[in-house]
Amino acid sequence: MVKSLPGKMTMGQTLTHHTSLLFPSPSLTGINSQTRRQQSRRSRAASGGHVAPKERADNLSLRRSISEMNLSTKRRKDRKGVLSMAAGEPAEGSPSEESRLKAAEDAEGRSAPPASEEEAVDVTSLEQLTQCLIQPPSEHPYFLQLLGYNEKQEFVIHxxxxxxxxxxxxxxxxxxDQSxxxxxFLSAPDILPRHCCVVSSVPPADPSQPRGSAMVRPFRGASITHNGAPLHRQVELAPGDLLGMGQHFLFMYKDPRATAAPPAWLPKAWVSPGLVGALACQACGRSLQERQEAFRAYLKSREPQLRYRPQEQEALLAEIxxxxxxxxxxxxxxxxxxxxxxxxxxxLEPGHLPRxxxxxxxxVKEAVWEKIKEIGDRQSENQQDKGESRNLSVEEVAADLRPLMLWMANSMELLNLVQKRVLDIEKDLDLEGVSHxxxxxxxxxxxxxxxxxxxxVIMSTFQQSVYYLTKTLYSALPALLDSNPFTATADLFHVPEIxxxxxxxxxxxxxxxxxxxxxxxxxxxxxxxxxxxxYLFFFSNASLFNTLMERGSSQSLFLWAKAVQIRxxxxxxLDWLQGVGLGDIAAEFFRKLSTTANLLCVPKTSLLQASWSRLRNDYPALTPAQLQHVLSNYQLGPGRVPPDSWQPPEKERDEIAHSDIFESFTDHPPLILPCDGFRLRLSEPVSDDTLHxxxxxxxxxxxxxxxxxLPANQRAAYGLDPSQ
Known part of the structure; x- marks a missing residue:
C-alpha cells in the first residue's frame, strides 16, 4: 500500500481531485488502496490521462487544458519562474529552470521514503504538467501556439x-549584432533566421479609447499565412487572428488589454488577382444578376484600378x-x-514587382529605340527627295518628334512612380538588414x-529632340543678323503675331x-x-555669337548702324519669349550675344573715349580675347585705327593670343531630372474622359x-458579357 506524504498529493490524487471538481462523487473514505487505485485510473482516463506511463507522456498535450487552479498553492509557488521562461527571457537574478527542478527533486528525495515505480512516474508526470500549465499574462499581448514542429519540447504561450x-x-x-x-525561436526546417515581425500598438493615453491592433509583416522569402490566406506584405493583426509560420507552426494572437470582439480566426475568402475570382466566382454566394452588375460596375468605374493575372501580364503590357x-x-x-x-x-507576391x-x-526602351530609328530613316529620305539644299519645315520636324516627346513625358512620370515603390523596398531592407x-x-x-x-530613355529622347530642333534652327538663325527690321510691314511697337x-x-x-x-x-x-x-537658347546664342565673331569684320557687322538692327x-x-513665359530663361542664355550687341551699339564718339579697363568692367560677359577681337575689328572709318586706350595690358596679351574667341557647343547645360511637380495621381479617380x-x-x-x-464548358457559366 502506497503512503502519501502529508500536505502533498500524488499524481493519482491530483487528477482524482481534478475530476471531483468537475464531476462530484461520493467520499472515498473507507475504500481500500486497490479500489482507490482503480478509481484513480478511471478518473485520469476521464481527464485525458491513462495508466500506462508511455500513454501519459503521449497525452501531455491534452493535459495542457487542465486549469492551474487545481494545483496546490505550494506547487504553483515552486514553479513561479516558468512564466518568464515562456517569454523567452528569464527574470534577472532568478535561478534557471534546471536548478529549480533539481532543488525540487532534492527536497522531495530528502522528505519522502522510497516510493513504488508507479508513484515515481506520477511525480515525473506532475513535473511536466506544471511546466505546461501556465497562466496567460494580463498586461502583455501574447501568442498561443496551436500547432508546432516538436510540441513536446515547445512552449504554449509566447x-x-x-x-x-x-x-x-x-x-x-x-x-x-542587434539586427x-x-x-x-522556432525550430523547423522551413523557418528563416528572421521569419516574421509583429509590432504591437501603443496603448492610448485615455483608457476609454479603443486600443489599436498590431501590425504583422513577413520577412522576404518567409512562408506566412494570416487567417488562412497567404501573407506577402504588412497587414493589421487583430486579437484572435490566426498566424501560420511555415508548414508546421500555427499561433493565435491574443491581447488581454483589448476590448473583447467577435472571433476573427475564421479564414476569410481569398480573392484571385483576376476578374473571375474577384467578380464572377459562383462560390461567393452572389446571384448571377449580382455578379453581372458587379462586373459592369467595375468595367465603367473611374477608380484607378486594373486587375489582372500574371499569365495575362505580357499581353497587357504590350497593349499599353x-x-x-x-x-x-x-x-x-x-x-x-x-x-x-x-x-x-x-x-501579387513581393518578388513579382521588381521583375x-x-x-x-x-x-519602353524598345519602343523608343524603334521610334528613333524610324525618325532617322524618314528624315534622311525626305532630305534626299527634297534635295540637301532644302531643310525640313518645322511642322514636319514637330510631327516626327511628337512620339519621342510623348515617351519622354511618360518615362519621366513612370520613373517617379517606380521610385516611390523602390523607397518602400528600401524601408523593408532597413528593417530586415542587408545581411539577412x-x-x-x-x-x-x-x-x-x-x-x-x-x-x-529620358536622356535619349531629350537628345534626339533638341538635335532635330537645333538642326532646323541652324538654317533660320543667320537671318537675325542679316535682316533689317525697319521695314514698312513690321510692327515694332507691340508684341504682335509672328x-x-x-x-x-x-x-x-x-x-x-x-x-x-x-x-x-x-x-x-x-x-x-x-x-x-x-538648350535651344544655348545653341541659338552660341551659333549667332560665333557667326558674328567670324563674319564681323568681313561683312561690316562691327558697325554701329548694323549693330542697331541686330539689337x-x-x-x-526676347520680347516675344517674355510674352509666352520664357523670358527669364532666354535672358540668361542670350547674355553673350546681347552684351556684344550692346557694345556695338555704343555711339562711336563715346566708344573712342573708353579705356580697356572700363570696357572690361562694363561688359564682363565677354572674355578678354573676345573683347579684344571686337575692338580690333571695329570699323571706325577709312584710314582710322583703334586708339591705344583699347589695347590690353602687356601681361594679358600673351593669354589673349592663345585664347579661343568662339563659344563651345559642348558646354551646354546638363539635363537634370525633376524631383517634384509630377502630374499623375494614382490615388484619385480618373477624370480625363480619353484616359477613362x-x-x-x-x-x-x-x-x-x-x-x-477557361474550358469551353465553363465560359458560359459565368454569364458575363463585357459588351453589355
Missing amino acids: VMTRRRHIFGRPERRQAS SYVDT VRLQEAPGCKLGPAFLFGLCLEHAARE LIARIAQL NALLSSDLETCDEAMAVLDE SSMPEGIRGTLAIYQATLELTRDCDLHPDLVSQTFG TNLDLV RQLVRLRRFLWELERES
Missing part, C-alpha cells in the same frame, strides 16, 4: 515583452505600349503602367537597373512656337520644358483573355 516581436530560427550570431535579435499612338492619350501609358505596379504591389518594373522599362535578406538586395538591384534604363514680325526673325520664332506647342501637347514636365528651351531683332525675339475610355478598353481586353483561358 509573450510579447517588447513592442516589436520577431520570430525566427536559432542560429549562431555575434552578441553585438539579428530574435524574441521567439501600343496605346502611346492613340490620339489624346498623352500620359496614358505611364498611368496604366502605374496601375499595373499598384496591382502587383497589392495583390515587372524591369520588364516595363525594357518595353539577399532577396531584398537582389530586388533593389533589379529596380536600380530598371531605373537606369528609364534614365537612359506673321507681322520682321521677316528675318519669323523663322526662328516659328521654331520656338512649334516647340512650345509640342511640349504642351505632350504634357511634358515643366522642368523638362524649361531645359529643352534652355532690334534680338529685342523682338482606354482604361475601360483594357479591362474588357483582360476579361476576354481570362475567358479564353
Whole structure:
C-alpha cells in the first residue's frame, strides 16, 4: 500500500481531485488502496490521462487544458519562474529552470521514503504538467501556439515583452549584432533566421479609447499565412487572428488589454488577382444578376484600378505600349503602367514587382529605340527627295518628334512612380538588414537597373529632340543678323503675331512656337520644358555669337548702324519669349550675344573715349580675347585705327593670343531630372474622359483573355458579357 506524504498529493490524487471538481462523487473514505487505485485510473482516463506511463507522456498535450487552479498553492509557488521562461527571457537574478527542478527533486528525495515505480512516474508526470500549465499574462499581448514542429519540447504561450516581436530560427550570431535579435525561436526546417515581425500598438493615453491592433509583416522569402490566406506584405493583426509560420507552426494572437470582439480566426475568402475570382466566382454566394452588375460596375468605374493575372501580364503590357499612338492619350501609358505596379504591389507576391518594373522599362526602351530609328530613316529620305539644299519645315520636324516627346513625358512620370515603390523596398531592407535578406538586395538591384534604363530613355529622347530642333534652327538663325527690321510691314511697337514680325526673325520664332506647342501637347514636365528651351537658347546664342565673331569684320557687322538692327531683332525675339513665359530663361542664355550687341551699339564718339579697363568692367560677359577681337575689328572709318586706350595690358596679351574667341557647343547645360511637380495621381479617380475610355478598353481586353483561358464548358457559366 502506497503512503502519501502529508500536505502533498500524488499524481493519482491530483487528477482524482481534478475530476471531483468537475464531476462530484461520493467520499472515498473507507475504500481500500486497490479500489482507490482503480478509481484513480478511471478518473485520469476521464481527464485525458491513462495508466500506462508511455500513454501519459503521449497525452501531455491534452493535459495542457487542465486549469492551474487545481494545483496546490505550494506547487504553483515552486514553479513561479516558468512564466518568464515562456517569454523567452528569464527574470534577472532568478535561478534557471534546471536548478529549480533539481532543488525540487532534492527536497522531495530528502522528505519522502522510497516510493513504488508507479508513484515515481506520477511525480515525473506532475513535473511536466506544471511546466505546461501556465497562466496567460494580463498586461502583455501574447501568442498561443496551436500547432508546432516538436510540441513536446515547445512552449504554449509566447509573450510579447517588447513592442516589436520577431520570430525566427536559432542560429549562431555575434552578441553585438542587434539586427539579428530574435524574441521567439522556432525550430523547423522551413523557418528563416528572421521569419516574421509583429509590432504591437501603443496603448492610448485615455483608457476609454479603443486600443489599436498590431501590425504583422513577413520577412522576404518567409512562408506566412494570416487567417488562412497567404501573407506577402504588412497587414493589421487583430486579437484572435490566426498566424501560420511555415508548414508546421500555427499561433493565435491574443491581447488581454483589448476590448473583447467577435472571433476573427475564421479564414476569410481569398480573392484571385483576376476578374473571375474577384467578380464572377459562383462560390461567393452572389446571384448571377449580382455578379453581372458587379462586373459592369467595375468595367465603367473611374477608380484607378486594373486587375489582372500574371499569365495575362505580357499581353497587357504590350497593349499599353501600343496605346502611346492613340490620339489624346498623352500620359496614358505611364498611368496604366502605374496601375499595373499598384496591382502587383497589392495583390501579387513581393518578388513579382521588381521583375515587372524591369520588364516595363525594357518595353519602353524598345519602343523608343524603334521610334528613333524610324525618325532617322524618314528624315534622311525626305532630305534626299527634297534635295540637301532644302531643310525640313518645322511642322514636319514637330510631327516626327511628337512620339519621342510623348515617351519622354511618360518615362519621366513612370520613373517617379517606380521610385516611390523602390523607397518602400528600401524601408523593408532597413528593417530586415542587408545581411539577412539577399532577396531584398537582389530586388533593389533589379529596380536600380530598371531605373537606369528609364534614365537612359529620358536622356535619349531629350537628345534626339533638341538635335532635330537645333538642326532646323541652324538654317533660320543667320537671318537675325542679316535682316533689317525697319521695314514698312513690321510692327515694332507691340508684341504682335509672328506673321507681322520682321521677316528675318519669323523663322526662328516659328521654331520656338512649334516647340512650345509640342511640349504642351505632350504634357511634358515643366522642368523638362524649361531645359529643352534652355538648350535651344544655348545653341541659338552660341551659333549667332560665333557667326558674328567670324563674319564681323568681313561683312561690316562691327558697325554701329548694323549693330542697331541686330539689337532690334534680338529685342523682338526676347520680347516675344517674355510674352509666352520664357523670358527669364532666354535672358540668361542670350547674355553673350546681347552684351556684344550692346557694345556695338555704343555711339562711336563715346566708344573712342573708353579705356580697356572700363570696357572690361562694363561688359564682363565677354572674355578678354573676345573683347579684344571686337575692338580690333571695329570699323571706325577709312584710314582710322583703334586708339591705344583699347589695347590690353602687356601681361594679358600673351593669354589673349592663345585664347579661343568662339563659344563651345559642348558646354551646354546638363539635363537634370525633376524631383517634384509630377502630374499623375494614382490615388484619385480618373477624370480625363480619353484616359477613362482606354482604361475601360483594357479591362474588357483582360476579361476576354481570362475567358479564353477557361474550358469551353465553363465560359458560359459565368454569364458575363463585357459588351453589355
